[in-house]
Amino acid sequence: MNNPITSLLVANRGEIALRIFKTAEAMGLDTVAVHSEADSRAPFVRQADTAINIGPAEAEKSYLDIGKIITAARTSGANAIHPGYGFLSENTDLAAACEQANLRFIGPPASAIAAMGSKSAAKALMDQAGVPLVPGYHGDDQSLDVFQDEAERIGYPLLIKASAGGGGKGMRIVRDPAELQPQLEAARREARASFGDPKLLLERYLETPRHVEVQILFDQHGKGVYLFDRDCSVQRRHQKIIEEAPAPGIPDAVRRAMGEAAVRCGEAVGYVGAGTVEFLYEPENHEFFFMEMNTRLQVEHPVTEMVTGLDLVEWQIRVANGETLPWNQEDLTCRGHAMEARIYAEDPDNGFLPQTGRLHTLQEPAESDSVRVDSGVCQGLEITPWYDPMLAKVIAYGDDRDQARINLIEALNRYHTDGVVLNTDYVSRVLHHGAFARADLTTRFVEIHGDVLAQPLFSVWARKHLSLVAWLDNVGAFTHTDDRDVWSILRNFRIGDSHWQPFELDLGAVRYHGHYQITEVGIDYGRLEVRMEDAESIVRWRRMTDGALEVRLSGRRIRLAGTGRGDEVAVFADAATWKARVNHPEVAQGAVADETELAAPMHGRVTALLCQPGDTVRAGQALLTMEAMKMEHTLKAGFDGTVEALHCQKDGNVEAAQVLITLGRAED
Missing domain, CATH: 3.40.50.20 (Rossmann fold)
Structure with missing residues (x-):
């Protein structure tokens, strides 16, 4: 060819x-x-x-x-x-x-894929190539006696793995000899069901290792280089959550030895193209052990591209065309730091269940020199249950690790959907965690810090306030104008006066009641007072250049936006998204039995007069409709009587508590 x-x-x-x-x-x-x-x-x-x-x-x-x-x-x-x-x-x-x-x-020859397809065969090959291996047993004799003898030689705890496995299938941790036989049987059943191959292997179980992998690239002429390393330790059930390059905190000599071992791995199988050699790394003694080789492009390849400036797909194609790699190892450099987050349609607070539905709204961060988005979706797309729930990858670059981390946090704050729950909230919790910020990494990170990571970015108290603010902004309450007819432009709010507006807020299955008043609105700033559950709070906000709000709530600065759909608003607060329903309760009776004056429950505009002075009306009869906050409200008679006077006109603006209709009782 x-x-x-x-x-x-x-x-x-x-x-x-x-x-x-x-x-x-x-x-x-x-x-x-x-x-x-x-x-x-x-x-x-x-x-x-x-x-x-x-x-x-x-x-x-x-x-x-x-x-x-x-x-x-x-x-x-x-x-x-x-x-x-x-x-x-x-x-x-x-x-x-x-x-x-x-x-x-576009990939390695079938022989290289086959050589690495069996974990047992691959480890034997790597042993011959001088690549460090975790002490273990990878033999063909699968009898219980042999496994028991080898387990004693390796020492407990140990790890059972399916030879043909991946993704955690057929994997068991054994800490006691009494557990070995039942765990072998369970792992063998799962391996046979998942891969059609019941063969197992044993390895020493490393309690708190890191997952560090090395990107390699080979041409068809036998020349190979390593493109440095990545840390993929933050995982859940053996599925990676965050990847970064280079792997932090590894001594230069160890990093070089790991890269050279990865190249020997590629040489041993006659590799061609881009591949990844995965190692378990023990920070305490700086030992590393071969885990497996992925004979393909990796999901996390963009972090390597960001720190090397190379396009790995381009070089896959060039290699397939027969081109020779133009560099020696010393020609390649690693600059800065990059991190990647996988965006999944899954609900972290509900057992990470995969999610389906329509992406009614899709907001992705803008790409720049420091942010890259590899997306596979668009607004309006239906997410089906047929395939892997990963929708996109967000990759951030920085001059150092902390800058890359902060840039990734900011990027995730700008990734939101309405219609499908995403994992962005959970990923952001990981990025904010002190241990992650210190690069205190291990493959058991999620397990060790599970209690903290289970806490959402925002408490129920914060969600209530942020939901109200997002809704008010969505219906135009924070719009500013220099027009003298300020009430009609500002959705008829009286700014700076004390007029508390009632509202109902639904979060999930719980309904909350409260009052608010907007006490200040400028061109790009404002102030809101809220009363809920017998407590008052002040919320300040300013408009950012991209239209979102920066909200100051209880000493915290939060990026906030929202989008309305039907009677709901999807709230986008930093990397978190949730649904809320907010409304001003409709006045069901207009006036209670002993009241003769019907007043406006809020600032608004009269849309219809359904009565005239002198009309006889009955209790519950609709007398007037008004619009406020893009919703229609109906005022009704509270008793049988007569309309004595109207104090408003159709299409007129009215203020909260303004008397609109006076009724007289029938007996009067």
Whole structure:
């Protein structure tokens, strides 16, 4: 295959497909998307030059069907296939099928994928290559007696792993010899069900290691380099939450030894293209041990791109075209620091359950020199239950680690959706945690700090106040004008006078009652007083250049925005999002039985007069409607009687507590 790549098919979906298309287009290549019926309206489908439907929503009948993918490449004229990550990215059959069909496979040869596909075989190979291994047993004899003998040699606690596994499947921690047999049986059942291979291995269990990985890149001519390292220690159930480059706090000599070991790993399997060698690192004694090799591009590759200035997808394509790597190891440098957060449609406060629904609103941070967003979604898109719930990645850069951390926090404060719950609140809790800020990292970070991380960014008290402010802003209460008819422009608020407005607030299944008054509004600032639960609070705000509010609440500065949909408002407070319903209670009776004057419950505008002086009315009869805060309110008679006087007119503005109608009793 000497012809250069001219058209690239991406055998994947979502944000990784879009990310690959971006580089391919910059290189002047035609792009081809394959998609399931469920993804027909997804952004990656619209972005490609050619899009081909390859089947139903079930991945087994579409994205995992190698025959359909090869056929799509031939039909579209593509002469190369990029597998992305996940799905078929580490599938030897796809790599072999590409070779048989005379298509370039953007990845390593099938032999390299196969060599690393079995954890046991890979560890034996790495042992021969002089790559440090965690003490363990990776043999073919799977009898209980052998496992018991090897467990005694390795020492407890130990870790059972599925040889063909990944993602935590078939993995068990054993701390006592009595637990070994039942845990082996359980792990074997799970390994067989998940991977079709019941083979297991044993390793010494490291209590508080870090997960550090090294990015490698090899050309087809045997030349390989390492592109430095990443720390991926913050994980939940073996799924990464935050990744960063370079890994903090590692001595230069250890960092270099780890990189050189990763290159030896690639050399041992005849690697080609971009790959990642994962290590367990023990900070106490600076030891590192080979864990596994991912023979594909990683989700977290952007942090490496940010600190090296290289486009890894570009170099994957160049390598597939037969180009030689132009650098020696000493030519490569690592500058600054980068962090990545994975944006998932999942609810951290409800067991991290995956979420589905429509993205009615989507707000993503603007990209800049310090912020990058690899997104796979758009506003209005339906999130289905068919695929991985990762929607996007937000990556931040800084001159040092703390600046990168702060930039990522600020970026997450600008990532919000209405319609689907995201994990941004939880990720922000991790970034704010003191241990994370100190780079006190371990793969057990979430377990160790679980109680603190379970606390939302905002208390119920704060959510109540922020919900009210977001709603008031959403309905225009904070709009400022120099017009003399200030009441009509300001939704009829009397600023600086003491007129408390009643409101009801629903958060979840709980309803709260209170009063507020806006005591100050300027062009880009304001002041609000709130009474709730017999306590008064003051909330100050200023308008930021992008239209959001910076709210000062109880000594804290909070970025706040919101969007209304129906009778709800989606509140966006820093990285947190929640739903609230706020309204002024409609006056059900207008006046109680012993009142003859019906007054406006709030500032507003009269929209309809339903009676005239002299009319006879009955209790509960609607007499007047008025509009306030984009809602209509009806004033009704509180008893049988006669309309004695009207003190307002249709389309006129009225103030809170202003008498609008005087009634006389029938007996009078």
